[in-house]
Amino acid sequence: MSEVNHKYRIAIDAMGGDNAPAVEIEGAIQAASKVRAELILVGDEAKIKSEFLKHRKIPDNIKVVHASEVIEMHEPPAQSIRRKKNSSINIAVNLVKDKHADAVISAGNTGAVVCATTLFLGPLNGVERPGIMVTMPTLKGPVALIDAGANIDPKPEHLLNYAIMAGVYMKYIFKRPNPSIGLLNVGEEEYKGTDFIKEAFKLMEQAKINFSGNVEGRDIFAGKCDVIVCDGFVGNVVLKVSEGVADALKKMFKQKLSSSPLAMLGAILSRGALVSLKKDMDYAEYGGALLLGINGICIISHGGSSAKAIKNAIRVAYESLENNVNQHIIEEMSKQENIARG
Amino acid sequence: MSEVNHKYRIAIDAMGGDNAPAVEIEGAIQAASKVRAELILVGDEAKIKSEFLKHRKIPDNIKVVHASEVIEMHEPPAQSIRRKKNSSINIAVNLVKDKHADAVISAGNTGAVVCATTLFLGPLNGVERPGIMVTMPTLKGPVALIDAGANIDPKPEHLLNYAIMAGVYMKYIFKRPNPSIGLLNVGEEEYKGTDFIKEAFKLMEQAKINFSGNVEGRDIFAGKCDVIVCDGFVGNVVLKVSEGVADALKKMFKQKLSSSPLAMLGAILSRGALVSLKKDMDYAEYGGALLLGINGICIISHGGSSAKAIKNAIRVAYESLENNVNQHIIEEMSKQENIARG
Numbered sequence: 001m002s003e004v005n006h007k008y009r010i011a012i013d014a015m016g017g018d019n020a021p022a023v024e025i026e027g028a029i030q031a032a033s034k035v036r037a038e039l040i041l042v043g044d045e046a047k048i049k050s051e052f053l054k055h056r057k058i059p060d061n062i063k064v065v066h067a068s069e070v071i072e073m074h075e076p077p078a079q080s081i082r083r084k085k086n087s088s089i090n091i092a093v094n095l096v097k098d099k100h101a102d103a104v105i106s107a108g109n110t111g112a113v114v115c116a117t118t119l120f121l122g123p124l125n126g127v128e129r130p131g132i133m134v135t136m137p138t139l140k141g142p143v144a145l146i147d148a149g150a151n152i153d154p155k156p157e158h159l160l161n162y163a164i165m166a167g168v169y170m171k172y173i174f175k176r177p178n179p180s181i182g183l184l185n186v187g188e189e190e191y192k193g194t195d196f197i198k199e200a201f202k203l204m205e206q207a208k209i210n211f212s213g214n215v216e217g218r219d220i221f222a223g224k225c226d227v228i229v230c231d232g233f234v235g236n237v238v239l240k241v242s243e244g245v246a247d248a249l250k251k252m253f254k255q256k257l258s259s260s261p262l263a264m265l266g267a268i269l270s271r272g273a274l275v276s277l278k279k280d281m282d283y284a285e286y287g288g289a290l291l292l293g294i295n296g297i298c299i300i301s302h303g304g305s306s307a308k309a310i311k312n313a314i315r316v317a318y319e320s321l322e323n324n325v326n327q328h329i330i331e332e333m334s335k336q337e338n339i340a341r342g
Numbered sequence: 343m344s345e346v347n348h349k350y351r352i353a354i355d356a357m358g359g360d361n362a363p364a365v366e367i368e369g370a371i372q373a374a375s376k377v378r379a380e381l382i383l384v385g386d387e388a389k390i391k392s393e394f395l396k397h398r399k400i401p402d403n404i405k406v407v408h409a410s411e412v413i414e415m416h417e418p419p420a421q422s423i424r425r426k427k428n429s430s431i432n433i434a435v436n437l438v439k440d441k442h443a444d445a446v447i448s449a450g451n452t453g454a455v456v457c458a459t460t461l462f463l464g465p466l467n468g469v470e471r472p473g474i475m476v477t478m479p480t481l482k483g484p485v486a487l488i489d490a491g492a493n494i495d496p497k498p499e500h501l502l503n504y505a506i507m508a509g510v511y512m513k514y515i516f517k518r519p520n521p522s523i524g525l526l527n528v529g530e531e532e533y534k535g536t537d538f539i540k541e542a543f544k545l546m547e548q549a550k551i552n553f554s555g556n557v558e559g560r561d562i563f564a565g566k567c568d569v570i571v572c573d574g575f576v577g578n579v580v581l582k583v584s585e586g587v588a589d590a591l592k593k594m595f596k597q598k599l600s601s602s603p604l605a606m607l608g609a610i611l612s613r614g615a616l617v618s619l620k621k622d623m624d625y626a627e628y629g630g631a632l633l634l635g636i637n638g639i640c641i642i643s644h645g646g647s648s649a650k651a652i653k654n655a656i657r658v659a660y661e662s663l664e665n666n667v668n669q670h671i672i673e674e675m676s677k678q679e680n681i682a683r684g
Binding site: 074076138139149152153184186188189191193194195197216217218219220221222230232233234236237238239240241242243244245246247248249251252262263265266267268271 | 416418480481491494495526528530531533535536537539558559560561562563564572574575576578579580581582583584585586587588589590591593594605607608609610611613
């Protein structure tokens, strides 16, 4: 295999999430032919190799790096990172630190991934705090929500960091020329919100961004802005509430349908629309969340990720590398600083 | 008409919301025969009387009280309450203060209603801060979310107030014998959350309530608890995000359906299920939010309320009066205090 096919190296925590390592391996196999990258599965070598036997052929650009420990989903992040030095998360992140990989993907303990990357890779030049960015489906295409939970008690300056970073992502990945930024608040009026939000509002108004002012919860899915900024507590709740509503609606609809044969026939006929809608709303399609602002590309996938979600996480990591997202963030941050100094 | 039919008097701000006074009048007419209460429409008498002409007959238990001013939706609450003494909100709330009414309903400026009731009616005995409670549809029937925005910067003690008050409501109105209380957080583990949340967790653990611990955003619509407690900033965002997701899904589904004739036929056949689902998810069915903890019954309806929503708000006010919700809250608060002292 020529070096041309190995433009990047992407480390995948093979032990993270509810369905590890099966979905990580399946996802990597699905992605292998689609990216010019080496895919490094990090985890229990024996388990991974035994899972390999279920597949006809393992592509040449998939490698394995052994990790003897696993950080479980509910372990306290900082502690477990310190104690389990041989965990798949630690080893995968350190592959990036030691320049053996360009990106890391994990569907494991989100807090542990944030801790490990912050500790071992550090922030990008000019960034004070990394933030978790998720893209959400809306009537006008995907929008970015940041922070979905990296920092539940940030300072107003951090929200400006988030706005700039997610703006860069939307510009270079989703090709929105001048991404609009909304601050999530309880009302549109400038006088609304906590002191924290009012301070963030002022900073954003003064920054060199396309600031649209305050937006409300219902504006997110209307696609009113390209980027929605909030603290990590609120963002985490928003993400999980959205999943919860969509899921509950789906189940309720199914329940209703099964209550009448005519309705069931109708459901079969309109199945195409339902499947297509499901795809639009499917977080797996979007491949997970990006931890923006660290010195390396880091994708945090949902704990319940499917193989497709892992495949898409690999695509998102690859696109971020191909489009130099981090370099653009550094440049944008330095522009903002020059203005602050000027 | 005999006094028996006028067990209570309910003041309705006829000038609040996007469709006033038409929906308030229509809603009052729809409710008039269903409640043993006098319904007092408060607002511009000329406008109300002219709207009356559109109806064949105005029931005897509907009255009008004139108010010459209106507080608009986007006016700063505290200021407008002070300046517009003759606003429909001020006058409707003062009807309760002066014992000319037992409950007040408004689809107008939420902040102004919270301000006016807090200022003129004051808190119930033992309550430090009122909270806005909404009931949300879930797979297991309605759950209560509190606070949906009365106080965006509360203290941990206020969250315990909310828990107790909404618990009383779920017990006496929805007949849940021992309502379970969940604290909205970014994870289930006790170590998760901000210092504020951890402090609220401790207070709830020690209180005489059926505390289920932390719950996540996705648990709300799964119906995991009877009551979900959070600060007013988060609650407001949750409420609006839920509306936004449901609305976006509906629009996306319609879009998909109209793209194929077969799918459209299917949609017609499964229409019954869709309509029934829509009813389950329809906030109008639930009649709006209760401001719990003030000395009087206060219902805050959605700005976009339909006549049906107003009708249901009247029903909710009536049920709260019939079931002595406020008396039960006072008793429950005093039990908690006795424990704290004991």
